[in-house]
Amino acid sequence: MVSEQVVLKMENITKDYYGNRVLENVSFELKKGEILGLIGENGAGKSTLMNILFGMSVISETGGYQGKVIIDGKEVNFKNAFDALDAGIGMVHQEFSLIPGFTTIENIMLNRESLKYNFLVEVFGSRLKTLDRTDMKDRAEKAISALGVKIDPNMLIAEMPVGHKQFTEIARELDRKNMKILVLDEPTAVLTESEADILIQSLKRLSDLGIAIIFISHRLKEIIDVCDKILVLRDGKTVRESPAKETSIRQIAQWMVGRNIEEKKDEVKNEKKLGDTVLKVENLWVDMPGETVRDVSFEVREGEIFGIGGLAGQGKLGIPNGIMGLYEAGGRIEVFGKSLEMNVPVKALKAGMAFVAEDRRGVGLLLEEPIDWNISFTVMQAQNKYLKSFIGGLVKWRDDKKISELAKEYIKILDIKCVDEKQPVQELSGGNQQKICLAKAFAVNPKILFVSEPTRGIDIGAKKLVLDTLKQYNQKYGTTIIMTSSELEELRSICDNIAIVDEGKVAGILPATAATEDFGLLMAGKVDESKEKVSAQ
Amino acid sequence: MNRLRQFVNKAGWPRVIIGFFLLSLFVAAPFAEVSLAASIKDTLVRFGMNGVLVLSMVPMVQSGCGLNFGLPLGVIAGLLGAVTTMEMGITGIMGFITAVILSCAIAAVLGWGYGKMLNRVKGEEMVISTYVGLSSVMFMCMMWLVLPFKSPAMVWGYGGSGLRTTITLEGYWFNIIDNFLAIKIGDFTFPTGLFIFFAVMAFLVWAFFHTKTGTAMTAVGSNPDFARASGIDVNKMRTISVIISTVFGAVGILVYQQSYGFIQLYTSPLFMAFPAVAAILLGGASVHKATITNVIVGTILFQGILTMTPSVINSFLKTDLSEVIRIIVSNGMIVYALTRKTTKVKS
Numbered sequence: 001m002v003s004e005q006v007v008l009k010m011e012n013i014t015k016d017y018y019g020n021r022v023l024e025n026v027s028f029e030l031k032k033g034e035i036l037g038l039i040g041e042n043g044a045g046k047s048t049l050m051n052i053l054f055g056m057s058v059i060s061e062t063g064g065y066q067g068k069v070i071i072d073g074k075e076v077n078f079k080n081a082f083d084a085l086d087a088g089i090g091m092v093h094q095e096f097s098l099i100p101g102f103t104t105i106e107n108i109m110l111n112r113e114s115l116k117y118n119f120l121v122e123v124f125g126s127r128l129k130t131l132d133r134t135d136m137k138d139r140a141e142k143a144i145s146a147l148g149v150k151i152d153p154n155m156l157i158a159e160m161p162v163g164h165k166q167f168t169e170i171a172r173e174l175d176r177k178n179m180k181i182l183v184l185d186e187p188t189a190v191l192t193e194s195e196a197d198i199l200i201q202s203l204k205r206l207s208d209l210g211i212a213i214i215f216i217s218h219r220l221k222e223i224i225d226v227c228d229k230i231l232v233l234r235d236g237k238t239v240r241e242s243p244a245k246e247t248s249i250r251q252i253a254q255w256m257v258g259r260n261i262e263e264k265k266d267e268v269k270n271e272k273k274l275g276d277t278v279l280k281v282e283n284l285w286v287d288m289p290g291e292t293v294r295d296v297s298f299e300v301r302e303g304e305i306f307g308i309g310g311l312a313g314q315g316k317l318g319i320p321n322g323i324m325g326l327y328e329a330g331g332r333i334e335v336f337g338k339s340l341e342m343n344v345p346v347k348a349l350k351a352g353m354a355f356v357a358e359d360r361r362g363v364g365l366l367l368e369e370p371i372d373w374n375i376s377f378t379v380m381q382a383q384n385k386y387l388k389s390f391i392g393g394l395v396k397w398r399d400d401k402k403i404s405e406l407a408k409e410y411i412k413i414l415d416i417k418c419v420d421e422k423q424p425v426q427e428l429s430g431g432n433q434q435k436i437c438l439a440k441a442f443a444v445n446p447k448i449l450f451v452s453e454p455t456r457g458i459d460i461g462a463k464k465l466v467l468d469t470l471k472q473y474n475q476k477y478g479t480t481i482i483m484t485s486s487e488l489e490e491l492r493s494i495c496d497n498i499a500i501v502d503e504g505k506v507a508g509i510l511p512a513t514a515a516t517e518d519f520g521l522l523m524a525g526k527v528d529e530s531k532e533k534v535s536a537q
Numbered sequence: 538m539n540r541l542r543q544f545v546n547k548a549g550w551p552r553v554i555i556g557f558f559l560l561s562l563f564v565a566a567p568f569a570e571v572s573l574a575a576s577i578k579d580t581l582v583r584f585g586m587n588g589v590l591v592l593s594m595v596p597m598v599q600s601g602c603g604l605n606f607g608l609p610l611g612v613i614a615g616l617l618g619a620v621t622t623m624e625m626g627i628t629g630i631m632g633f634i635t636a637v638i639l640s641c642a643i644a645a646v647l648g649w650g651y652g653k654m655l656n657r658v659k660g661e662e663m664v665i666s667t668y669v670g671l672s673s674v675m676f677m678c679m680m681w682l683v684l685p686f687k688s689p690a691m692v693w694g695y696g697g698s699g700l701r702t703t704i705t706l707e708g709y710w711f712n713i714i715d716n717f718l719a720i721k722i723g724d725f726t727f728p729t730g731l732f733i734f735f736a737v738m739a740f741l742v743w744a745f746f747h748t749k750t751g752t753a754m755t756a757v758g759s760n761p762d763f764a765r766a767s768g769i770d771v772n773k774m775r776t777i778s779v780i781i782s783t784v785f786g787a788v789g790i791l792v793y794q795q796s797y798g799f800i801q802l803y804t805s806p807l808f809m810a811f812p813a814v815a816a817i818l819l820g821g822a823s824v825h826k827a828t829i830t831n832v833i834v835g836t837i838l839f840q841g842i843l844t845m846t847p848s849v850i851n852s853f854l855k856t857d858l859s860e861v862i863r864i865i866v867s868n869g870m871i872v873y874a875l876t877r878k879t880t881k882v883k884s
Binding site: 324326345346348349350355357359362363364365366367368369373377378380381382384387395396397398400 | 744747748749750751752753755756759760762763765766767768769770826
């Protein structure tokens with residue numbers, strides 16, 4: 001229940017990173033038991049604000065901040081995260097920080113274990129106290145039950161489903177005695193919908209216990225459901241602070257991106273003329289950990305935008321990775337009627353295909369290198385472009401001038417926000433990094449473009465831009481696009497046909513206009529019924 | 538004040554501190570009755586002697602193979618080239634050129650095998666390369682005795698078989714590069730040849746990293762998965778980088794020897810890797826990024842200190858501290874750099 005007691009107040013917080021203002025005069029109040037939804041596009045300053053609250057060392061290393069952080073009426077200035085912990089602030093990060101080989105109890109209790117006295121303590125000091133396992137179990141179970149979920153306290157983290165890991169993280173924060181403020185950074189990003197619902201319920205329960213919560217999420221529906229109050233940031237400034245009840249998802253989305261998001265539904269699709277089959281995949285198997293493809297066959301026609309959907313872990317991501325030769329694969333692939341040699345990435349590139357990988361930071365980018373290198377590298381290596389030849393082609397010299405021109409062109413076309421084309425890509429936000437991945441693929445002039453999870457982890461504004469860019473590219477150059485995504489609505493908004501992958505096999509291929517239920521049935525693995533529907537069409 | 542801070546940030550504290558230390562040594566030199574001209578000349582010569590060895594670190598660092606602690610392997614290739622040429626009795630500039638050609642051929646073969654081996658131990662390159670260096674030197678300790686060299690200039694006087702630990706280059710190619718176009722001003726000599734040679738070598742490395750292959754190599758070092766997705770054969774690039782590093786190591790030791798005047802066999806290659814590694818780190822390189830500027834700055838600072846401490850500090854303290862300072866600086870620098878390996882700012 002929300003009481004009138006203010007536990008946290010941040011006043012006029014301002015922060016610069018190397019002369020680049022990322023936060024400006026942000027202020028808010030958090031009352032006991034209140035849930036605050038913190039919303040903003042990537043790069044709006046949410047993480048920086050939380051880093052300041054949490055006393056992270058990045059802040060002091062880059063010159064500190066201006067403004068006041070007041071907890072329980074006292075101004076604080078945390079030197080490091082431990083001070084923040086002592087003051088009763090807990091944080092659950094986007095990435096898990098759990099020890100896989102430890103049980104739930106051990107993870108929750110880590111470094112705060114209940115201890116028992118034994119005689120060795122007299123000799124060697126308190127470090128030699130033994131663990132009081134029964135008490136630890138009680139405490140862990142109490143923390144878990146406060147969340148209203150059931151987790152086996154003796155289960156190893158490594159064996160747990162993702163949702164339980166998330167709950168374990170929260171339980172660990174709850175176990176702290178003076179826990180007053182809990183910060184959750186994108187806690188639902190890795191959860192399924194039903195797990196997310198349980199989490200939301202837990203949060204409400206915690207708020208009843210008097211814990212104030214700061215909830216960061218991209219899923220606006222959750223924010224509306226759970227939060228008492230929302231704070232929308234844009235470009236480091238507070239755009240709106242409002243009670244959650246008085247807003248709607250559409251309104252929040254508008255505040256966030258600062259422009260109207262057009263209604264996309266009911267848009268009449270122009271009947272597109274599709275050409276001949278350009279890609280034929282037969283009995284493809286791919287050995288990609290976590291995304292195994294067992295037996296997949298499909299055909300894609302020229303100019304088509306072909307969607308591959310399905311739940312996480314069912315193998316949809318394995319398909320493009322296998323075709324591009326990045327993971328061990330077998331079967332038969334025909335590109336423009338010619339059979340493709342598999343497991344050799346350069347052959348796939350030379351056959352006119354390009355790939356925007358789902359793992360942006362891992363595979364998609366050279367994080368430490370400048371933008372122009374990232375964009376030009378693949379086209380330079382695979383097609384010998386942007387090179388000057390000397391001594392009869394013996395020496396192939398990099399043409400730095402043309403490379404910068406190429407990068408400048410794409411920075412303009414795709415509206416990539418950066419200082420210049422020499423900036424290392426690790427300094428850019430997620431959305432802009434994704435644009436660079438696209439630019440890299442476009443630069444190859446592909447005839448067939450694979451795009452995997454192009455909108456994962458980027459905000460609404462960038463999402464729309466990425467999807468529009470793909471659509472435009474398809475219309476302008478007739479490029480065949482094969483897009484893999486876990487968001488069905490996204491696929492339906494731009495694809496012509498969509499294949500749903502289930503347990504490493506194609507459960508069915510439907511036109512994008514088919515009813516949502518049909519897709520749902522395919523995803524749920526009810527192959528037989530839906531096949532009938534397909535043939536009935 | 539602000540500009541000063543910017544400079545310090547850009548150059549890095551280690552370089553500023555050591556730079557000032559070196560400067561103070563030069564200032565103190567006249568008071569210790571050490572000739573400034575001779576000191577500067579010594580520093581320049583030592584820079585030229587060691588420059589190519591330090592340069593040989595760059596390709597492997599850039600391709601993600603880490604610092605080349607296996608430099609002794611390249612050194613051995615250089616030694617083999619040198620003694621074979623002497624055995625053939627070729628002297629003067631032709632002798633030096635023959636030695637370079639022979640060494641490069643041997644280094645290419647050794648580097649190829651070394652590269653293949655490093656491809657099997659990704660992530661542990663620096664540990665494995667240290668052992669490659671150690672074991673190859675130990676193996677050669679036996680081979681120097683067994684190999685059928687006959688030239689009386691090289692084998693032990695008694696018994697008539699097995700190579701000596703130190704072989705003089707007098708009469709072969711002693712100082713052949715040092716004296717090339719050397720400029721004499723009073724008691725100061727500028728070793729023009731050495732600098733031209735280093736400049737050519739540095740240019741080759743610089744040029745290589747501007748080619749398609751060099752660009753691919755940098756990408757492999759920066760993100761091997763990215764490179765593979767762009768159709769690059771990661772292992773091939775790494776092997777090429779190791780071959781180039783080993784070849785430069787071989788050429789480096791030949792330059793070193795012609796200036797020093799002796800070929801040192803047996804365990805002496807062991808003492809080549811650490812100073813070279815320390816010099817490039819001192820120059821500001823990290824375990825996965827190195828530039829020619831790092832090489833030049835690092836070699837000047839490191840060799841400068843090695844030259845100046847024995848003469849200046851020893852004359853003040855009346856004890857031999859130079860060896861202590863050398864070890865502190867070189868090992869300290871390596872430790873400093875290795876601990877900083879993981880400090881990447883997460884955005």
